[in-house]
Amino acid sequence: MIVIALLAAACGRGDNNDSDATTADIDSGSAGTSQDVEAAETDDDSDASTGPSDEPVRIGVLFSNSGPAGVFGPPVSNIGQLIEEDLNEAGGINGRPVEVVFADDASDPEVGRQAMEQLLDSDNVDVVLGTHSSATRAAAKPLAEAANVPYIYAALYEGGECSAVMFNTGEVPSQQLAPAIPWVMQETAGQKWFLLGNDYQWPRRSFELAREYIESIGGEVVGEEYVPLGTQDFASVSQQIASSGADLLFPALVGGDAVAFETQAVDFGIGQDTIARLANIYEENVLAAMGPEITAGMYVTLGYFKEVESEANMAFVERYIETFGEEAAPHATFSSHIYDAALLYASAANDAGTTETGAVIAALEGRSITTPTGDLTITDSRHLLQPIHIAEVQADGSQKIVQSFPAVEPDETCDPS
Amino acid sequence: MRLQATGLEAGYGAVPALHGVSVSVEQGEIVAIVGRNGVGKTTLIKALMGLLPATSGSVRLGGNDVTRWPPSRRVRAGLRAVYQERAVFSELTVRDNLRLNGLDASAQADVLEMFPDSLIGRDQQRAGTLSGGEQKMLASGCALRAGASILVMDEPTEGLQPSNVDLLGKHLSQARDDGLGVILVEQHLALATSLATRFVVLEKGEVVASGHADEPDIHERIATHLVI
Amino acid sequence: MVGRRADHRLRSKRKGSVFVVDALTSEILNGVGSFATLAIVALGLGIVFGLMGVINLAHGEFVMVGAYVAFMVQEAGRSHWLAIPIAAIVLLLLGGMIELALIRRIYQRPELTILATFGLSIVLRQLAELIFTKDFRSVVNPVPGATPALGVLYPTYRFVLIAVAVTVVVVTLLTFTRSQFGLTVQAIVADRELAESAGIRTSVVNSLAFGIGAATAGVAGALVAPLGAVEPQIGLTYLPGAFLVVIVGGVSRLWGVVLGAGIVAAVQTGAIHFADAVLAQIVSLLLAVVVLQFGRSSRSGLVA
Numbered sequence: 047m048i049v050i051a052l053l054a055a056a057c058g059r060g061d062n063n064d065s066d067a068t069t070a071d072i073d074s075g076s077a078g079t080s081q082d083v084e085a086a087e088t089d090d091d092s093d094a095s096t097g098p099s100d101e102p103v104r105i106g107v108l109f110s111n112s113g114p115a116g117v118f119g120p121p122v123s124n125i126g127q128l129i130e131e132d133l134n135e136a137g138g139i140n141g142r143p144v145e146v147v148f149a150d151d152a153s154d155p156e157v158g159r160q161a162m163e164q165l166l167d168s169d170n171v172d173v174v175l176g177t178h179s180s181a182t183r184a185a186a187k188p189l190a191e192a193a194n195v196p197y198i199y200a201a202l203y204e205g206g207e208c209s210a211v212m213f214n215t216g217e218v219p220s221q222q223l224a225p226a227i228p229w230v231m232q233e234t235a236g237q238k239w240f241l242l243g244n245d246y247q248w249p250r251r252s253f254e255l256a257r258e259y260i261e262s263i264g265g266e267v268v269g270e271e272y273v274p275l276g277t278q279d280f281a282s283v284s285q286q287i288a289s290s291g292a293d294l295l296f297p298a299l300v301g302g303d304a305v306a307f308e309t310q311a312v313d314f315g316i317g318q319d320t321i322a323r324l325a326n327i328y329e330e331n332v333l334a335a336m337g338p339e340i341t342a343g344m345y346v347t348l349g350y351f352k353e354v355e356s357e358a359n360m361a362f363v364e365r366y367i368e369t370f371g372e373e374a375a376p377h378a379t380f381s382s383h384i385y386d387a388a389l390l391y392a393s394a395a396n397d398a399g400t401t402e403t404g405a406v407i408a409a410l411e412g413r414s415i416t417t418p419t420g421d422l423t424i425t426d427s428r429h430l431l432q433p434i435h436i437a438e439v440q441a442d443g444s445q446k447i448v449q450s451f452p453a454v455e456p457d458e459t460c461d462p463s
Numbered sequence: 464m465r466l467q468a469t470g471l472e473a474g475y476g477a478v479p480a481l482h483g484v485s486v487s488v489e490q491g492e493i494v495a496i497v498g499r500n501g502v503g504k505t506t507l508i509k510a511l512m513g514l515l516p517a518t519s520g521s522v523r524l525g526g527n528d529v530t531r532w533p534p535s536r537r538v539r540a541g542l543r544a545v546y547q548e549r550a551v552f553s554e555l556t557v558r559d560n561l562r563l564n565g566l567d568a569s570a571q572a573d574v575l576e577m578f579p580d581s582l583i584g585r586d587q588q589r590a591g592t593l594s595g596g597e598q599k600m601l602a603s604g605c606a607l608r609a610g611a612s613i614l615v616m617d618e619p620t621e622g623l624q625p626s627n628v629d630l631l632g633k634h635l636s637q638a639r640d641d642g643l644g645v646i647l648v649e650q651h652l653a654l655a656t657s658l659a660t661r662f663v664v665l666e667k668g669e670v671v672a673s674g675h676a677d678e679p680d681i682h683e684r685i686a687t688h689l690v691i
Numbered sequence: 692m693v694g695r696r697a698d699h700r701l702r703s704k705r706k707g708s709v710f711v712v713d714a715l716t717s718e719i720l721n722g723v724g725s726f727a728t729l730a731i732v733a734l735g736l737g738i739v740f741g742l743m744g745v746i747n748l749a750h751g752e753f754v755m756v757g758a759y760v761a762f763m764v765q766e767a768g769r770s771h772w773l774a775i776p777i778a779a780i781v782l783l784l785l786g787g788m789i790e791l792a793l794i795r796r797i798y799q800r801p802e803l804t805i806l807a808t809f810g811l812s813i814v815l816r817q818l819a820e821l822i823f824t825k826d827f828r829s830v831v832n833p834v835p836g837a838t839p840a841l842g843v844l845y846p847t848y849r850f851v852l853i854a855v856a857v858t859v860v861v862v863t864l865l866t867f868t869r870s871q872f873g874l875t876v877q878a879i880v881a882d883r884e885l886a887e888s889a890g891i892r893t894s895v896v897n898s899l900a901f902g903i904g905a906a907t908a909g910v911a912g913a914l915v916a917p918l919g920a921v922e923p924q925i926g927l928t929y930l931p932g933a934f935l936v937v938i939v940g941g942v943s944r945l946w947g948v949v950l951g952a953g954i955v956a957a958v959q960t961g962a963i964h965f966a967d968a969v970l971a972q973i974v975s976l977l978l979a980v981v982v983l984q985f986g987r988s989s990r991s992g993l994v995a
Binding site: 113116119273277278289301306313314335 | 718725826827828835836849922929963969
């Protein structure tokens with residue numbers, strides 16, 4: 047396949063000598079072959095009227111838009127439009143227009159693998175941005191590696207990923223917890239933690255680190271429990287928490303499980319007024335479903351909140367609401383990570399002057415950009431140095447940022463070579 | 464009321480067991496269907512009742528073409544059946560069988576008393592614990608007391624003791640005189656002969672002979688078809 | 692792991708007062724609540740499988756629709772108590788119509804009923820998504836807080852849930868086992884042709900029975916709505932438990948559903964009490980495997 051592509055590229059190069067000036071200007075910076083392959087294909091299946099620079103750069107987004115995690119999908123779908131608008135307004139990537147292509151993993155790794163296949167084989171994307179489970183990442187990663195296509199996993203996750211084609215720009219537990227745990231303990235004067243999570247890798251890794259941070263500053267973990275994903279009945283667990291003597295709770299529960307736990311726990315006497323929460327995934331939708339009576343006073347630690355009070359962010363959120371309406375699923379951590387990943391990729395590809403994988407990956411390493419989220423830098427571990435905020439849920443259910451850490455280092459290592 | 468099958472074709476799978484059978488019965492008469500085993504008598508009963516769909520031909524009941532009606536609708540129009548096999552709900556009690564047939568308390572008592580030696584006092588027993596003959600009596604009793612205009616019966620005397628055969632004959636002739644029309648598939652030739660007003664002989668799914676009971680040579684004509 | 696339960700006393704700081712609670716009694720109440728929920732969710736599944744031979748993979752979606760009915764009743768400004776009968780009626784009609792339009796055509800074809808109801812479940816989820824979006828909706832608990840009873844302080848709504856669920860299950864079971872309607876259903880199960888020949892409109896009875904199965908799921912959905920998020924996928928979280936109950940309890944007797952729910956709830960609550968929720972799930976699945984391995988027939992479970 048690679049040989050054929052190179053041959054096609056060579057032919058394409060010859061055919062394109064007479065392309066218009068704009069293309070020539072942009073092509074002048076090109077060192078790789080990938081873009082030329084695109085050009086060759088354009089010549090093959092379109093009339094001469096369309097120049098090679100019109101062949102769009104395709105940004106694939108692998109996300110969960112159905113199934114249990116589908117609730118996170120709508121803002122990600124929305125953000126695709128803003129990515130296209132912003133990148134194209136800025137001149138595209140290397141002068142080529144940008145097109146965002148979505149694929150839904152239906153919250154299922156096997157479907158995710160097929161969706162990745164679709165993006166790579168049928169949609170011919172130049173990069174894949176992912177916001178989905180780690181299970182889907184594990185299923186999809188080998189395909190990206192085999193196709194040698196950059197894959198930026200942009201969801202908060204347990205950490206530890208390292209691959210030649212991958213960057214991981216979501217928050218890892220060390221970023222969410224290292225600053226937040228001491229802050230919350232100081233703020234609430236609480237010492238005794240109960241850790242309650244869904245039974246999979248991310249909560250387990252989060253708790254492993256949480257325990258470390260808690261104990262290093264003299265706190266105590268009085269209970270650590272896991273429940274299967276899709277648990278509806280939290281009666282027994284609630285009683286365990288109530289009788290544990292904990293004054294702080296770290297619930298690493300996702301989606302409907304989080305709502306079920308919080309709505310049930312309050313009747314067992316473990317409301318926010320008795321045991322304070324620090325959550326690292328409770329987002330907008332989940333908090334809204336619990337209702338302000340339950341959520342008021344909770345702390346949430348994430349890399350992005352739409353409430354971030356920078357001018358750039360407030361303008362961006364306003365534009366999001368103007369574009370999609372007041373009723374639209376609000377811009378949140380998942381959509382912001384995808385937006386930032388797209389900008390990181392565009393910045394790297396523009397500097398590299400190509401979409402060729404090797405060059406883009408080299409350009410991504412150590413790259414710094416500023417987005418509405420804040421200042422972002424890709425670390426040596428191929429994770430992201432990024433701001434981390436702690437928000438407190440207000441009595442009306444809104445979130446207010448009570449503490450920000452502008453640049454939090456991920457405690458990760460990665461040497462893909 | 465009249466039950467009239469015309470050119471009836473029906474069967475299991477692709478092979479029809481009835482090839483254009485036409486039979487009819489009026490209220491107040493008993494039509495005996497006779498023939499050797501496997502000539503399509505049971506298929507005819509099921510097709511008349513609607514358990515087997517007619518692939519061709521028609522069934523009329525009173526003024527209605529009931530060919531496409533489900534059995535329960537035919538029942539409500541005045542038709543009832545007693546089947547040769549699985550004549551009662553063997554998992555349910557005798558009492559539940561009576562209730563399921565829509566019988567009120569006095570009709571239920573009537574059925575039990577119709578065959579006093581066999582059914583009285585056994586109403587709380589599961590019907591499956593009755594003997595085959597007793598199950599038949601229960602089914603016949605239910606059908607006779609359910610207020611039907613036309614009754615189709617498949618071998619109702621099978622498994623009955625001689626005394627009960629006579630008793631059933633008595634009940635049937637009484638019902639006929641009260642205006643019930645009966646299509647009677649019966650191996651017990653003596654009973655069929657004593658009750659029937661008309662005869663229809665089936666052979667290989669076709670009507671090969673028929674006649675009134677008062678025709679002089681009727682018994683000889685039937686006998687020739689029944690000789691093996 | 693058991694050691695952390697040495698302190699069998701739970702202090703509640705709500706409203707400043709201190710309640711002393713017997714943890715064992717509470718755990719038994721947890722088990723009863725789990726039993727009541729399992730029983731009412733599994734009941735309809737057991738009815739349509741046991742009586743009609745239909746393996747209804749859309750049963751969880753009936754629960755989902757019931758939960759959305761509760762949400763809509765709340766949005767209309769009406770009481771949650773009204774939502775429960777309304778959910779029953781809506782699902783009775785919906786179930787009846789689904790039987791009429793779909794299930795009726797495929798009796799006696801178990802593999803087709805699985806496919807058809809699987810498709811139906813997808814359609815119902817998609818419809819819910821179209822109408823309500825994927826957003827989590829919530830139904831406000833009509834009786835928040837806890838009530839002192841049986842010497843413990845226990846969430847009030849759970850008492851309500853237990854009472855309503857047990858009542859619905861018992862009334863439904865009595866309807867199917869003791870009434871004339873139940874008798875006709877039993878007759879159809881025993882011999883559909885003979886039932887028709889006795890004048891029973893089996894198609895009407897089947898629609899009604901399927902509708903009642905759906906209605907119990909609807910009540911279940913309305914009942915659990917205040918205990919979690921209402922969203923298009925929730926049916927999927929209730930279906931496995933319901934199947935487990937039906938497998939363990941069997942359906943050759945309808946009361947098997949109750950016994951199955953009892954066994955599953957006892958095993959799960961016990962496993963959570965002595966170990967944790969993850970082990971409870973594993974133990975439940977093992978239970979299903981054991982029953983399937985040694986079950987006497989596809990219709991009989993461990994107990995019926």
